[in-house]
Amino acid sequence: MEKLTIVVPAFNEEAVLNRTLQKLQKIENELIHSEILDYSSDILIVDDGSIDHTWEIIKKFHKENQQFKGIRLSRNxxxxxxxxxxxxxxxxxxxxVVTIDADLQDDPMVINKMLNYFANGADIVYGVRNNRASDTWFKRTSAVVFYKILNLIGVKLIPNHADFRLMSKRAIKTFLQYKERNIFIRGIIPLLGFKSAKVYYRRTPRLAGKSKYPLKKMLAFAWDGITSFSIVPVRLILFLGLLACSLGVFMFFYTIINNWLGLTVHGWSSLMISIWILGGLQMISLGIIGEYIGKTMLEVKQRPRYTIQQHLK
Known part of the structure; x- marks a missing residue:
């Protein structure tokens, strides 16, 4: 029998954490009693710098049952x-290892199905949503656009998959060899190349608390995903530059012809429009290049990804 660890990242999840840990414990214990999992299987909660009572809840569960382990990061x-x-x-x-968010919007009941695929040789089993009915129109639309953009620039993602997945020991060890700081896990996992499978489930609304991914964070996360995996935005700058130069050459000959025909109209509108458009393109280009330079600086510094303040083993 294999030892399973369920990893639960948590940030300010005091409103749901009690129910989440009770439910995960029940599911894991049922699998242990069915002799599907080893009796040493456990649940590891990672407190990502919470400022509420998340860590106190983790300590309480750990004190009552050693099946619960905890890691407290020094900050978020x-x-x-x-x-x-x-x-x-x-x-x-x-x-x-199975990773699942603390809000349990992902259905932990499909963990048993994941284990079946694992037993049949899959090193990675993705939890995939079978619908987005619980999302707003904007979130559904933006998700579709996000997946299409990443697919166009060559990033192969599993559509409607977040971070609910099962991974074998060798898959995790291979994944941990990817040392970049600007990391986009959903994009890296498919690159590992191990045999994989999918289980489908219906995602439910949060039981309590607030989403930890408001619009601002979602947009930042999407941008990190794009810039961490592709230099297409930089190549787009080159394309825009060539397009602007071609337009300039065209306008040069257009002006000569108009002068020759005596059709020149003096005005500032076209000049100002050109200045604003080209100026805007230059600023956008500098911003994109600066983003890549900033990410390169962070990688070169090789700072730790996280710092552990306390570990409950």
Whole structure:
């Protein structure tokens, strides 16, 4: 039998964490009693710098039952880094790991199906939403656009998959060899190349609390996904530059012909429009280049992805 560790990143989740941990414990214990999992299987919660009572809840569960483990990061390092912290710790002793968010909008009842695929040789099993009925129109539309853009620039994602997945020990060890700081886990996992499978489930609304991904964070996350995997935005700058130069050559000959025909009309409208458009393109181009330079600077510094303040083993 294999040891499973369920990794749960949590940031200010005091409103739902009690119910989440009770439900995950019940599911894991049922699998243990069915002799599907080893009795040492556990649940690891990563407190990503919460400022509410999340850590106190984790300590309470750990004190009552050693099945619960906890990691407290020294500050908020972000969801992706909290996941990496959990995976790095869990892979030491676990044979496989399931990652799931603390709000339990992803259905933990399909973990059993994931284990079936794992038993049949899959190293990675993706949890995939079968619908987006619970999302707003804007969120559904923006998600479709996001996946299409990433697909166009060559990033192969699993549509409607977030961070609910099962990974084997060797898949995790391979993933942890990717050392970049500007990391986009959803894009890296398919690159590992191991045998994979999908399980489908219906995503439910949050039981309590607020989403940790408001619009601002969602847009930042999408931008990180694009710039972490592709230089297409920089190539787009080159394309716009060539287009502007071609337009300039065209306007040069157009002006000569108009002068020759005596059709020149003196005015400033076309001049001002050209200045504003070209100036805007230059500023956008500098911003995109600056984004890549900034990311390169962060990678070169090689700062730690996270700092562990306390570890409940």
């Amino acid at each position: 390092f972000g969801h992706q880094n909290a996941l990496i912290a959990g995976l790095s710790s869990a892979v030491i002793s676990a044979d496989l």
